[in-house]
Each structure stands twice: as structure tokens, then as C-alpha cells.
Amino acid sequence: MPLLDQPLELTPGAAVLERARGGDIAAFRELLRGHQARVFSIALRLTGRRADAEELAQDVFLKLHAVLADIESHAHLRHWLLRTVTHRCIDRLRSQARRPQLVPLAALAEADTAAPESAGDPLMGARLRQLLLQLAPDPRAVVLLRFQEDLDPAEIALLLGMSVNTVKSHLRRSLHWLRAQLPGDGNGS
Amino acid sequence: MDLERQLRDSLAARDPGAEFESAVLARLPERGAAPARRDRRRWPMALAATVLAAAFGLHWYGVQQRSASAHRQLLLALQITSYELDQVQQKLVSNGTQED
Numbered sequence: 207m208p209l210l211d212q213p214l215e216l217t218p219g220a221a222v223l224e225r226a227r228g229g230d231i232a233a234f235r236e237l238l239r240g241h242q243a244r245v246f247s248i249a250l251r252l253t254g255r256r257a258d259a260e261e262l263a264q265d266v267f268l269k270l271h272a273v274l275a276d277i278e279s280h281a282h283l284r285h286w287l288l289r290t291v292t293h294r295c296i297d298r299l300r301s302q303a304r305r306p307q308l309v310p311l312a313a314l315a316e317a318d319t320a321a322p323e324s325a326g327d328p329l330m331g332a333r334l335r336q337l338l339l340q341l342a343p344d345p346r347a348v349v350l351l352r353f354q355e356d357l358d359p360a361e362i363a364l365l366l367g368m369s370v371n372t373v374k375s376h377l378r379r380s381l382h383w384l385r386a387q388l389p390g391d392g393n394g395s
Numbered sequence: 396m397d398l399e400r401q402l403r404d405s406l407a408a409r410d411p412g413a414e415f416e417s418a419v420l421a422r423l424p425e426r427g428a429a430p431a432r433r434d435r436r437r438w439p440m441a442l443a444a445t446v447l448a449a450a451f452g453l454h455w456y457g458v459q460q461r462s463a464s465a466h467r468q469l470l471l472a473l474q475i476t477s478y479e480l481d482q483v484q485q486k487l488v489s490n491g492t493q494e495d
Contacts, residue, residue, distance in 0.1 A: 231420070238416055246411035260411060260418070267419045331405030338406075353402040385398055 219280040227274045234274070237283070238267055244284075244355065245291045251350055252295035254339045262298065266291045288355060289365045292347050299343040330388075337387050344368070345376040352377060 219240075225233035245266055249259035269290060270277075277283050338346055344366070351362045359373040366373070 235416065235420065238419055242415055243408040243410045246415065247408040250409065251406065260415060263411065264419050264422060268422055271423055330401055334402060334405045349402070350406065353399065354406040354408060381398060
């Protein structure tokens with residue numbers, strides 16, 4: 207049915223959002239279920255630690271509950287969640303970077319964050335996720351938003367407060383570096 | 396090798412598990428009550444109040460200025476009147492002296 211011919215009713219997603227804004231806890235739970243995998247995965251793959259990711263993702267949803275009245279649509283909700291979790295994780299990574307830590311090996315071991323139903327070569331997937339954790343926070347976030355969330359560079363630029371050219375540059379350099387690290391590409395480790 | 400496809404495959408979103416949902420819900424400040432919608436008229440009302448206060452201030456300043464000006468004019472008029480009366484008095488005194 208063409209959009210203009212449809213009755214003026216709220217879509218299911220919009221109706222859930224509206225109910226959640228009205229204080230309906232079941233509707234908020236539905237929003238939580240719909241977005242928790244996305245938010246948690248971003249946090250897990252940015253921080254590399256499950257405990258940090260759970261804490262950050264929970265904080266994001268608590269913040270969401272506090273600002274639900276300002277969320278105007280489902281698209282706004284998704285944008286808000288991605289922006290908030292990404293910025294919080296980057297802030298966390300930067301603050302950790304200022305304090306010397308003995309982390310990487312433990313983090314890499316812990317951060318094999320594949321979805322159980324992931325497609326493709328599991329070994330290659332695990333290697334890519336480990337390599338991702340070696341990127342600096344900004345390019346790591348760019349790669350995650352591009353390939354986990356399938357956002358285009360303009361959307362990523364808007365989320366991260368960067369220029370589109372910076373996003374493209376992070377993507378180009380990160381992909382080049384990742385290729386160089388993988389076996390079979392001449393420079394692989 | 397299609398690196399981009401492999402990245403997409405390996406970065407599929409992963410569910411945090413059932414405990415995550417209950418942990419979030421347990422941490423909500425007040426179960427079942429989302430915070431009240433913020434009053435979107437707050438800023439326009441603050442702006443209107445500021446404009447009103449500024450207009451009142453300007454009006455009050457004008458009144459004060461006009462009052463001060465009237466006060467100065469009154470003082471000047473009194474000074475002139477006093478001077479004129481003084482002149483008249485001096486003439487009267489001088490005429491009285493001549494008649495004596």
C-alpha cells in the first residue's frame with residue numbers, strides 16, 4: 207500500500223516509543239530488547255572488556271530512560287543510542303590511555319566478541335576483532351559503525367562529530383592497516 | 396579476499412544475555428515512571444521575561460531621567476524668581492532711601 211494511502215496510525219515502533227515516553231515499563235523493556243545487542247556490541251568491541259561494556263551499555267540505557275521525553279522518533283532513538291554509547295566508550299578509552307595499564311593480552315583474549323550465529327570464517331573473524339582492538343579509539347569507532355551498523359561516512363561523521371573526509375581517511379587507513387596484518391597479503395604477521 | 400565482507404560477518408551484533416535486561420531494569424530510578432516531558436515553552440518564557448524586564452528597566456530609567464530634568468528646571472526657576480525678587484527688593488529699598 208502506498209505510504210500516503212495508509213491510515214494515520216502510529217507504526218508499531220513509534221507506538222512503543224510513545225508508550226515508553228508515557229512511563230510504560232513494558233514498552234521501555236521492548237525498546238531495550240530491540241537495541242541492547244547493538245549498544246552492547248559497540249561497547250564490547252570498543253572497550254574490549256565485557257565488564258566495561260556491560261556497565262557502559264547499562265548506563266546508556268539508564269540515561270535513555272531519563273531523556274526519553276526528548277526522543278522524537280525511532281530513527282532519533284537509534285542515532286541517540288549509537289552516539290551516546292560511542293562517545294562514552296571513546297571517553298573511557300581515552301581516560302584509560304592516560305593511566306598506564308597492563309591490559310592488551312587479557313583484553314584481546316576476553317574480547318572475542320563474535321555473535322554466536324556469525325557468518326564467515328570464525329578464525330578470520332576472531333583475528334579481525336582482535337586487530338580492531340589495536341586501532342586508536344576514533345578509527346576503531348569509525349570501522350565499527352561502518353561494518354557493524356552499516357552506516358555511511360556521512361552518518362558516521364554526524365555521530366562522531368568529525369568531518370566526512372576524516373571519517374573516510376580513518377576508514378581507508380584502517381582497512382589498509384588491517385589488510386597488512388592479515389596473512390596472505392604479503393605483509394601479514 | 397573481501398576484507399569488508401569479512402568485517403561485516405565478524406562484527407554482527409551480539410546479544411548481551413538475559414541478565415543485561417534485568418540489570419538495566421533493576422537500576423531504573425523509579426520503576427514504571429519515565430521522567431516528565433521537559434517543558435518546551437521554558438526557553439521562550441524565559442526570553443519573554445527577560446525582554447519584559449528590560450522594557451520595564453528602560454521605562455523606569457526614562458521616568459527617572461524626566462524626573463531629574465524636571466527637578467533641575469524647578470531649581471533653575473526658583474533661582475531666577477529669587478534673583479528677580481531680590482532685584483525688586485533692592486529697588487524698593489533704594490527708592491525708600493531716596494524718599495527719606
